[in-house]
Amino acid sequence: MPISGENMAREPEQIQREVLEKYAENFPSIYLDVVRHADLSTISWAPLMYRHPWRIIFGNLNKGNITVAGDAMHPMTPELGQGGGSSLEDAVVLGRHIGNSIIKNGGQFVEGDMAKAIDDYVKERRWRAALLVTGSYLSGWMQHGGAKWWERFIRDRLFFKYIFGFLAGLAHYNCGNLPAVSSSGKED
Numbered sequence: 001m002p003i004s005g006e007n008m009a010r011e012p013e014q015i016q017r018e019v020l021e022k023y024a025e026n027f028p029s030i031y032l033d034v035v036r037h038a039d040l041s042t043i044s045w046a047p048l049m050y051r052h053p054w055r056i057i058f059g060n061l062n063k064g065n066i067t068v069a070g071d072a073m074h075p076m077t078p079e080l081g082q083g084g085g086s087s088l089e090d091a092v093v094l095g096r097h098i099g100n101s102i103i104k105n106g107g108q109f110v111e112g113d114m115a116k117a118i119d120d121y122v123k124e125r126r127w128r129a130a131l132l133v134t135g136s137y138l139s140g141w142m143q144h145g146g147a148k149w150w151e152r153f154i155r156d157r158l159f160f161k162y163i164f165g166f167l168a169g170l171a172h173y174n175c176g177n178l179p180a181v182s183s184s185g186k187e188d
């Protein structure tokens with residue numbers, strides 16, 4: 001049963017009980033032991049966040065020198081395990097654009113040029129982030145799909161055979177090199 005914001009338990013004891021009795025009752029006992037012995041003060045849950053890919057491609061992600069990165073830019077479902085990876089990619093790409101702007105301007109922060117650098121960062125990240133969000137969602141949709149024969153056929157014979165390998169391969173990505181400067185401020 002999907003857990004939505006409305007039907008989520010709030011109290012740690014209740015969350016623990018629901019996990020053990022409703023959502024994970026068929027899990028291996030070693031897993032259930034971890035849940036059973038968990039420190040109640042550490043238990044909470046929150047709905048999975050997701051942003052529609054078209055909102056990443058066409059939405060406003062920057063204004064002047066301000067922008068977003070990581071989950072704030074592209075929250076995604078967890079099936080490809082790329083939320084954190086893509087946040088680190090953002091950091092490298094943003095660092096590259098900011099660094100190049102500062103180097104180009106002789107070590108100075110020049111407002112108009114920085115706004116352009118940030119705009120270039122957003123342009124570079126939009127499609128990649130939208131692809132990961134879409135791939136993660138599609139992957140989750142398939143994995144959590146039903147057990148009817150045609151659903152199993154699509155999942156096991158088509159999706160995992162022909163599509164999942166491509167999606168899993170999206171984890172490999174070259175963010176480009178960060179610019180390097182010497183301690184004197186000159187570009188290396």
Ligand SMILES: Cc1cc2nc3c(=O)[nH]c(=O)nc-3n(C[C@H](O)[C@H](O)[C@H](O)COP(=O)(O)OP(=O)(O)OC[C@H]3O[C@@H](n4cnc5c(N)ncnc54)[C@H](O)[C@@H]3O)c2cc1C
Nearest residue numbers: 069070071072073076078080081082083084085086087088
């Ligand atoms: C259970 C789980 C498993 C995951 N597994 C993987 C995985 O295997 N691989 C993977 O790539 N990703 C994984 N992720 C996703 C990954 O953790 C996130 O995508 C990643 O942490 C996002 O990084 P972020 O810096 O954008 O946001 P966050 O890590 O959420 O960092 C945001 C920070 O901002 C702080 N903050 C919020 N509001 C304010 C404020 N007003 N002022 C100051 N600070 C503030 C928060 O406290 C937080 O420290 C997983 C996530 C979860 C929950």
